Amino acid sequence: MGILEVKGVNKRFGGLKALDEVNIDVAEGTVHAIIGPNGAGKSTLLNCFVGRLEPDTGTVTFNGSSLLNRQPHEINQMGVSRVFQTPEIFGDLTLLENVMIPAFARRDGVFALDAWSRVAGAADIRDKAVAMLDDVGLASKAESVAAQLSRGDKRRLELAMCLVQDPKLLLLDEPTAGMARADTNRTIDLMKEIAKSGVTMVVIEHDMHVVFSLAERISVLAQGTVIVEDEPSKIKGNPKVQEAYLGGAHL
Amino acid sequence: MLGLDNRDMKLFIWVVCITVLAPFILNPFPAESELAQFNAGYPDLMQRFMIFGIFAIGFNILFGLTGYLSFGHAAFLGVGSYAGVWMLKLVSMNVIPAIIISVIVAGLFSLVVGYISLRRSGIYFSILTLAFAQMSFALAYSVLTPITNGETGLQLALDDPRILDSASSTGSIPPTNFFGIEMRDGFELALGPWEFVFNFGYYLCAVVMLVSFYLSMRIFRSPFGMMLRAIKTNQQRLRYTGKNPRPYNLAAFVISGMYAGLAGGLMVAMDPLAGAERMQWTASGEVVLMTILGGAGTLLGPMVGAGVIKYFENIFSKINDALLYEWFSAMPEGLQDVFVFLIHPFIGKGWHLTLGIMFMLVVIFLPGGVVEGGQRLAALFRRRRQSRETDGPAAVKDATPAE
Amino acid sequence: MDAIILQILNGLDKGSAYALIALGLTLIFGTLGVVNFAHGALFMLGAFCAVTLNALLKTSYETIDPNKLDFLGNPAKVETPYIVDWFGPEFGGAMIEWSVPLAILFAIPVMVLVGLVMERGLIKYFYSRPHADQILVTFGLAIVLQEIVKGFYGANPIPTPAPDALTGSFDFGVLLGFDPGSIIYPYWRLIYFLFAAIMIGGVFAFLRYTTFGMVVRAGMADRETVGILGINIDRRFTIMFAIAACVAGLAGVMYTPINSPNYHMGMDFLVLSFVVVVVGGMGSLPGAVAAGFLLGVLESFASMGVVLNVLPGINQIIIYLVAIIILLTRPRGLMGRKGVMEE
Numbered sequence: 001m002g003i004l005e006v007k008g009v010n011k012r013f014g015g016l017k018a019l020d021e022v023n024i025d026v027a028e029g030t031v032h033a034i035i036g037p038n039g040a041g042k043s044t045l046l047n048c049f050v051g052r053l054e055p056d057t058g059t060v061t062f063n064g065s066s067l068l069n070r071q072p073h074e075i076n077q078m079g080v081s082r083v084f085q086t087p088e089i090f091g092d093l094t095l096l097e098n099v100m101i102p103a104f105a106r107r108d109g110v111f112a113l114d115a116w117s118r119v120a121g122a123a124d125i126r127d128k129a130v131a132m133l134d135d136v137g138l139a140s141k142a143e144s145v146a147a148q149l150s151r152g153d154k155r156r157l158e159l160a161m162c163l164v165q166d167p168k169l170l171l172l173d174e175p176t177a178g179m180a181r182a183d184t185n186r187t188i189d190l191m192k193e194i195a196k197s198g199v200t201m202v203v204i205e206h207d208m209h210v211v212f213s214l215a216e217r218i219s220v221l222a223q224g225t226v227i228v229e230d231e232p233s234k235i236k237g238n239p240k241v242q243e244a245y246l247g248g249a250h251l
Numbered sequence: 252m253l254g255l256d257n258r259d260m261k262l263f264i265w266v267v268c269i270t271v272l273a274p275f276i277l278n279p280f281p282a283e284s285e286l287a288q289f290n291a292g293y294p295d296l297m298q299r300f301m302i303f304g305i306f307a308i309g310f311n312i313l314f315g316l317t318g319y320l321s322f323g324h325a326a327f328l329g330v331g332s333y334a335g336v337w338m339l340k341l342v343s344m345n346v347i348p349a350i351i352i353s354v355i356v357a358g359l360f361s362l363v364v365g366y367i368s369l370r371r372s373g374i375y376f377s378i379l380t381l382a383f384a385q386m387s388f389a390l391a392y393s394v395l396t397p398i399t400n401g402e403t404g405l406q407l408a409l410d411d412p413r414i415l416d417s418a419s420s421t422g423s424i425p426p427t428n429f430f431g432i433e434m435r436d437g438f439e440l441a442l443g444p445w446e447f448v449f450n451f452g453y454y455l456c457a458v459v460m461l462v463s464f465y466l467s468m469r470i471f472r473s474p475f476g477m478m479l480r481a482i483k484t485n486q487q488r489l490r491y492t493g494k495n496p497r498p499y500n501l502a503a504f505v506i507s508g509m510y511a512g513l514a515g516g517l518m519v520a521m522d523p524l525a526g527a528e529r530m531q532w533t534a535s536g537e538v539v540l541m542t543i544l545g546g547a548g549t550l551l552g553p554m555v556g557a558g559v560i561k562y563f564e565n566i567f568s569k570i571n572d573a574l575l576y577e578w579f580s581a582m583p584e585g586l587q588d589v590f591v592f593l594i595h596p597f598i599g600k601g602w603h604l605t606l607g608i609m610f611m612l613v614v615i616f617l618p619g620g621v622v623e624g625g626q627r628l629a630a631l632f633r634r635r636r637q638s639r640e641t642d643g644p645a646a647v648k649d650a651t652p653a654e
Numbered sequence: 655m656d657a658i659i660l661q662i663l664n665g666l667d668k669g670s671a672y673a674l675i676a677l678g679l680t681l682i683f684g685t686l687g688v689v690n691f692a693h694g695a696l697f698m699l700g701a702f703c704a705v706t707l708n709a710l711l712k713t714s715y716e717t718i719d720p721n722k723l724d725f726l727g728n729p730a731k732v733e734t735p736y737i738v739d740w741f742g743p744e745f746g747g748a749m750i751e752w753s754v755p756l757a758i759l760f761a762i763p764v765m766v767l768v769g770l771v772m773e774r775g776l777i778k779y780f781y782s783r784p785h786a787d788q789i790l791v792t793f794g795l796a797i798v799l800q801e802i803v804k805g806f807y808g809a810n811p812i813p814t815p816a817p818d819a820l821t822g823s824f825d826f827g828v829l830l831g832f833d834p835g836s837i838i839y840p841y842w843r844l845i846y847f848l849f850a851a852i853m854i855g856g857v858f859a860f861l862r863y864t865t866f867g868m869v870v871r872a873g874m875a876d877r878e879t880v881g882i883l884g885i886n887i888d889r890r891f892t893i894m895f896a897i898a899a900c901v902a903g904l905a906g907v908m909y910t911p912i913n914s915p916n917y918h919m920g921m922d923f924l925v926l927s928f929v930v931v932v933v934g935g936m937g938s939l940p941g942a943v944a945a946g947f948l949l950g951v952l953e954s955f956a957s958m959g960v961v962l963n964v965l966p967g968i969n970q971i972i973i974y975l976v977a978i979i980i981l982l983t984r985p986r987g988l989m990g991r992k993g994v995m996e997e
Contacts (some may be wrong), residue, residue, distance in 0.1 A: 017442075022579070029311070050491060071495065072490040072491050072493075073490050073491075073493050073494055073495045074458035076491055076492060077493045080571070082491055084491075087483060088487060088488040089485065089488060090480075090481050090484045090485050090488060090489075091479060091485065092480070092482050093477075093481065093484060094484065097295040097480075097481075098476070099476060100299075101478065101481050101492060102492045104474050104477070104478070105492050105493035105494045106493065108474070110493065110494060110495045110498075111491075111494070111495055111498040111499065112474070112475070113502055114473055114474045114475050114476040115469065115470045115473045115476070115502075115506075116254075116469060116473060117473055117474060118254055118469075118472050118473060119472055119473060119474055120256060120472065122474065126448075135277055153511075163494065164492070165492075170279060183614075186371065208314060284829075303833060318786075332774075338959050342979070343757050350909060362862050367978065367982065368981060371981055371982075371985060373785070374689060374785065374932065374936065375936075375981055375985070378928060378929055378932045378977065378981070379791075379930070379978060379981055381925065382929060382977045382978050383974070383978070385925065385971075385974050386971040386974045386975065389967065389970030389971050389974075390829075390967055390970065390971060392970070393966065393967035394966045394967035395967075426729035533921075534724065536793065540788070540790075543790055568714055596805050597738075599917075601801060603797055603800035603801050604797070604798060604802065604805070606797065606802060607795070607797030607798035608794070608798055610790070610793070610794035611776075611791055611794035611795060611798065614787055614790045614791040615776075615779070615791060618783070618787060631659060645979075646957075
């Protein structure tokens with residue numbers, strides 16, 4: 001039994017069937033990649049995990065409890081963190097603050113009226129945030145404002161924001177999109193380290209180089225359904241996958 | 252010290268010194284001189300500096316930190332002052348119970364308004380708060396007349412119960428007091444041609460303002476304040492970070508509503524009268540203006556904005572043509588007329604025109620407000636001095652972050 | 655029944671004004687993405703165009719008429735408007751008499767000019783600034799405009815009557831088969847409603863059936879794409895701003911006989927018009943118009959004696975109350991689109 005179980009998930013947008021009986025089982029401590037051509041429903045599926053969308057039918061179970069009908073912040077408090085396709089960070093705040101906020105969120109929960117204590121007094125949180133920034137290679141920029149970062153750095157910052165929460169499950173939506181090759185390789189190394197520390201990861205990715213150097217298991221999504229779920233080595237030669245990517249019969 | 256870091260402590264000590272010495276600082280011109288009308292060191296105006304300073308500090312906790320623009324904050328001030336006057340009427344002329352009840356009532360009212368309005372964001376939130384304030388304003392004039400005394404405004408009467416006070420023997424309404432110290436009392440000091448007024452009411456306001464300012468500093472520097480700033484920059488992200496923005500917004504809304512109530516309570520403690528016009532949307536607009544003018548999201552800004560606007564309101568509306576002719580008396584007659592003609596629309600009753608223009612100029616050229624402008628200027632000077640000293644390309648320092 | 659019809663009719667004129675202002679606000683918001691707090695001031699400027707024209711036409715010179723004596727027994731001074739001298743008493747007199755409708759011709763160029771200057775001189779620089787800044791700078795501008803008008807015309811309302819021929823009332827009661835006199839409606843209010851209907855219809859037709867309108871509508875839906883297509887939308891949006899200013903101004907001109915204009919009428923209408931826009935749904939033109947009439951009529955119903963007996967004071971707050979209820983139940987207003995003014 002996996003840490004994240006998706007069973008019979010359906011989602012319609014008007015006449016469009018975005019997700020059709022999706023079943024995915026993510027084992028604890030593994031890196032599970034979801035790949036598929038554009039419009040296959042990958043991001044829609046991820047949105048169903050974090051409370052942004054509610055599936056029409058089906059169940060999404062994390063660690064034995066359902067993720068459906070929950071607010072995004074509740075899901076996060078259960079140990080699920082997400083990196084978005086376009087980096088979602090606190091643009092006006094410094095990098096350090098960006099990472100301290102999720103650390104506070106992990107420590108204090110959904111809401112804490114700690115208007116009397118001082119940010120400067122929370123040395124443990126600060127140290128943790130600095131260490132995290134160091135891990136992603138942004139320690140030198142800790143005091144600069146996040147909006148000024150390059151796109152690649154923003155992604156790394158967002159990753160740090162998720163990791164500082166010690167998530168049980170990390171969801172990554174195209175973590176290397178738009179990155180230069182060198183940056184991509186650095187990110188792959190970083191994610192390998194994260195994987196080694198035992199965090200379960202679900203990765204959506206277009207870059208097959210990234211997918212095959214990270215994933216232990218791959219689900220291929222096409223037109224809203226999982227056509228294959230297998231180990232990376234067996235995915236490569238699968239005719240169904242080739243058909244899905246190349247348009248099959250049309251060619 | 253006091254849980255503030257060095258920089259904040261320095262700022263706080265500066266503010267304490269300025270408020271304590273305000274009667275001196277605001278009266279720089281000898282009492283008989285022509286420039287005496289520029290003096291601001293009389294009790295009524297100084298009290299207003301403090302009261303509107305508190306109002307704006309509170310508003311800044313909501314608008315400056317979370318970015319939620321409320322157009323109805325005057326309603327809380329109004330509700331607070333009605334509650335305060337009732338306390339003075341029913342219980343005691345001591346101002347402390349009145350101020351406390353003002354804060355509590357305004358807090359409860361803002362809890363209700365905030366709970367409903369915060370279900371929406373952006374301009375929808377602004378319109379909801381505006382709608383609540385305008386409703387309060389309209390009701391105060393009509394249905395609630397038994398409580399608010401309608402257009403006349405709520406006043407004290409000789410036959411008020413004042414159950415805690417001993418019966419007044421003088422046959423007039425007793426003045427408001429702080430455990431026996433009358434708010435209107437004070438003493439005057441003449442130093443040569445200079446005259447300074449020290450008013451007890453002002454000092455009560457000053458103490459309350461300083462406490463309010465200190466609390467706002469603590470909020471700014473707390474994890475709570477950091478979450479509020481996070482809401483302003485990316486509410487969505489905060490949600491996916493495991494924080495629920497709604498209670499944070501509501502807490503900020505109620506805190507700022509309580510500040511408004513405090514300001515309303517102090518207002519009636521100084522002058523026991525409450526009218527519905529205090530709740531009108533123009534009054535809400537004024538506090539927005541003060542905060543922006545000074546610098547939203549900065550610690551000092553709202554107070555600076557409140558001071559500038561109240562000062563100019565007072566001084567500009569006092570100047571008249573005769574005074575202008577006096578000032579320009581050194582000029583040839585024709586030129587004198589031209590100058591008076593040019594300046595005339597901006598003074599006296601035209602002060603709102605000056606305000607409008609000032610306001611536009613600030614938003615256009617100084618979007619960060621006066622405080623940020625000052626900081627930029629200071630940074631510029633520092634850089635210039637540095638480059639002169641080193642006589643070469645100096646290391647360009649980042650502008651100091653907003654205080 | 656007749657009372658209900660009367661209230662609906664009574665609500666129409668205020669509703670028309672709300673609808674016209676809200677329409678302009680929505681046009682500006684939809685095209686330029688600017689929240690214009692000075693829009694009420696444009697309405698007020700329009701009203702004062704009528705006042706100005708009236709004053710201009712009445713500009714007179716004094717002569718002493720030796721044949722008449724005033725009450726002190728001195729020779730009486732007679733004021734003769736220049737216009738009467740130039741065009742003769744009949745035509746000149748008629749022009750003064752019909753100054754409000756004539757002011758439409760006067761207000762169109764003035765308001766277009768005001769709109770152009772405002773957009774090119776100020777609003778243009780605020781396209782990319784936050785909505786809060788836009789609100790604040792236009793709010794400042796509104797204060798400046800109304801103070802200037804106050805400087806010229808003082809703080810008191812200036813009566814600007816409709817032509818005598820149009821001051822009477824129309825008896826709807828007879829028309830609809832009720833007792834005569836049960837539903838009496840002043841002509842001018844009827845004219846105002848028809849005028850508003852024509853203006854609204856005109857704007858919609860313009861947007862619907864002209865190429866220009868089509869581009870503007872496309873721009874309202876997706877500004878970026880239209881820009882990429884190589885169409886100069888900025889210039890069109892400038893023109894759109896001028897049109898919106900014109901609509902507000904003409905609404906003001908025609909409103910003068912209903913309520914004597916004063917310098918703060920713009921602000922009074924602005925607050926309510928904003929509520930109207932939000933109730934209708936930010937960015938939806940039909941929404942703005944529908945909400946304008948809806949709230950105008952509701953306000954009129956709430957002022958009925960029967961209603962006031964049950965719910966005292968309801969007429970003062972009905973609009974805000976409805977706004978709160980609608981916003982809480984329909985987050986985007988009656989006809990709002992997704993993604994407008996949302997973070």
